[in-house]
Amino acid sequence: MRFVIYSIKQAMANLLRNKVVNLLCLGIIAFTLLVPGIFNYISFNLERYIDKLSENVEAIFYIKDDSDNGAIEKLMQRMQANLLVKEVGFTSRDQAKANFSREFPELKYILSEFNYSPFPASIDVKFQSDARNLIQVESFVRDIKNAANVESVQLNMDWARKIAMIKKFTTFAGLFLSAILLIVSIFIIFNVVKINIFYRRDEINILRLVGASDWYIKTPFLIEGFVLGFLGGLLAGGLLLATIKAFPLYAGFVFNIIKQLIDFRQLPQKIFWQLLVTGTAIGLFSSFISLRRFIKQTPG
Amino acid sequence: MIQFFHVSKEYFRNEALSDINLAIARGEFVFLTGASGAGKSTLLKLIYKEEEPSKGQILIDSVNSTLIPAKKLFKLRRQIGIVFQDFKLLMNRTVHENVAIPLRVRGEKQADIEKKVNNALALVGLTYRKRYLTGHISGGEQQRVAIARAIIGNPKILIADEPTGNLDTNLSIEIIKIFERINANGITTIIATHDLNLMSLFPKRTIKLDKGQLVQDKRVEANP
Numbered sequence: 001m002r003f004v005i006y007s008i009k010q011a012m013a014n015l016l017r018n019k020v021v022n023l024l025c026l027g028i029i030a031f032t033l034l035v036p037g038i039f040n041y042i043s044f045n046l047e048r049y050i051d052k053l054s055e056n057v058e059a060i061f062y063i064k065d066d067s068d069n070g071a072i073e074k075l076m077q078r079m080q081a082n083l084l085v086k087e088v089g090f091t092s093r094d095q096a097k098a099n100f101s102r103e104f105p106e107l108k109y110i111l112s113e114f115n116y117s118p119f120p121a122s123i124d125v126k127f128q129s130d131a132r133n134l135i136q137v138e139s140f141v142r143d144i145k146n147a148a149n150v151e152s153v154q155l156n157m158d159w160a161r162k163i164a165m166i167k168k169f170t171t172f173a174g175l176f177l178s179a180i181l182l183i184v185s186i187f188i189i190f191n192v193v194k195i196n197i198f199y200r201r202d203e204i205n206i207l208r209l210v211g212a213s214d215w216y217i218k219t220p221f222l223i224e225g226f227v228l229g230f231l232g233g234l235l236a237g238g239l240l241l242a243t244i245k246a247f248p249l250y251a252g253f254v255f256n257i258i259k260q261l262i263d264f265r266q267l268p269q270k271i272f273w274q275l276l277v278t279g280t281a282i283g284l285f286s287s288f289i290s291l292r293r294f295i296k297q298t299p300g
Numbered sequence: 301m302i303q304f305f306h307v308s309k310e311y312f313r314n315e316a317l318s319d320i321n322l323a324i325a326r327g328e329f330v331f332l333t334g335a336s337g338a339g340k341s342t343l344l345k346l347i348y349k350e351e352e353p354s355k356g357q358i359l360i361d362s363v364n365s366t367l368i369p370a371k372k373l374f375k376l377r378r379q380i381g382i383v384f385q386d387f388k389l390l391m392n393r394t395v396h397e398n399v400a401i402p403l404r405v406r407g408e409k410q411a412d413i414e415k416k417v418n419n420a421l422a423l424v425g426l427t428y429r430k431r432y433l434t435g436h437i438s439g440g441e442q443q444r445v446a447i448a449r450a451i452i453g454n455p456k457i458l459i460a461d462e463p464t465g466n467l468d469t470n471l472s473i474e475i476i477k478i479f480e481r482i483n484a485n486g487i488t489t490i491i492a493t494h495d496l497n498l499m500s501l502f503p504k505r506t507i508k509l510d511k512g513q514l515v516q517d518k519r520v521e522a523n524p
Binding site for chain 2: 002003006202203205206207208209210211212213216
């Protein structure tokens with residue numbers, strides 16, 4: 001316990017001793033975490049939006065006029081068997097005519113010229129809400145479209161596909177930038193700890209000569225890295241929240257387009273924890289490798 | 301007991317110590333002498349393992365120190381009190397803080413630290429400087445702080461490298477008397493010095509080095 005208290009005291013003293021360097025380091029860590037945080041946030045929202053779109057994905061398969069009831073029944077059973085499908089409904093030609101009359105009463109007079117229904121019969125398919133993989137949905141639709149009784153298909157997934165592509169790009173760009181910035185972060189903390197070790201090198205040397213164990217010497221520096229990383233993550237979370245809150249204020253009309261895709265009201269807890277854990281891990285890792293190098297270089 | 305078996309030390313192919321064979325019994329008081337560059341400091345550094353021998357074996361209490369891994373080195377160092385030639389004190393800390401360091405690294409209780417620091421400072425006659433910053437006291441007083449720090453952990457071996465180098469004769473005698481008092485408690489004491497006048501005042505075993513070789517080992521006969 002005494003050792004832990006000593007280590008925390010030493011770490012805090014180090015942090016306060018080199019205030020400017022440590023504040024600068026904190027700012028850089030926060031910034032390097034903020035950028036991946038923003039990408040992560042956008043990606044998170046796009047994924048949620050895609051999920052919402054997937055919930056409403058519906059396909060209408062128009063049936064050829066000469067199809068018999070048995071063939072249609074078989075086709076419906078085949079559709080129902082697919083795990084992606086939530087609900088399969090049949091709309092006969094007469095029902096389609098009735099639906100049209102109900103939905104467009106002002107155009108009802110057009111139908112009076114027909115003594116039969118001009119609309120084809122259709123099978124309406126609703127997909128499961130967890131059928132998020134749009135590629136699978138498309139593949140299913142393509143498959144059914146080739147069936148003998150299907151005339152054509154109505155499925156508008158262009159919008160969802162485009163968003164999925166943007167999401168993919170955002171995730172990729174986010175990961176790429178994150179990797180670069182995390183390396184930068186590690187490099188910075190590594191050097192800050194190195195500076196602090198250099199500043200205390202005489203004391204460390206004395207401690208070793210009077211019988212301090214390696215852990216006694218290392219722990220305060222590890223705590224220092226931990227605190228820097230943790231605070232950096234916390235600051236990045238705060239900055240991300242501020243960015244999210246402030247965005248509607250400065251984005252003007254662009255906001256109206258984007259707000260459909262991105263929820264600017266809150267910062268998901270998952271992203272906040274990710275920033276905190278990543279920051280802390282970076283801090284610990286960087287100070288650990290910095291110390292390992294120092295201990296190796298000075299075997300005395 | 302400290303034993304050297306055919307120990308040599310080279311620095312970039314320059315031999316600092318050559319084929320040293322030596323045994324120092326527990327509780328012995330030994331002066332290590334020789335001109336500057338004779339190898340005194342190197343020999344002491346080999347004992348507390350700040351340096352590794354190029355050849356040979358060193359046994360400390362029958363443990364081959366050359367085989368102690370770096371991670372376990374602190375265990376050896378806790379058995380040895382060292383007074384460095386340049387003191388190695390933290391000048392921006394108080395006398396009390398400097399003396400307490402060996403106990404803090406051992407994780408001793410604050411109350412025990414207080415008691416032991418007071419005893420060590422009393423032994424070297426420095427109680428009145430306890431709360432002073434080490435950088436604000438004289439060279440002789442700093443020397444005594446270094447001695448207090450070396451003995452506070454109750455070591456088995458006390459090593460001092462030129463502990464009277466910067467002191468006047470009276471103060472030097474006073475310092476050696478402190479070492480005698482410490483040695484009287486059974487602590488093996490090895491003092492490196494080139495001050496022949498000082499050594500003549502204290503008839504002790506004297507090991508002389510010259511250009512890295514042990515040239516004389518003069519033992520003092522016990523009084524009948």
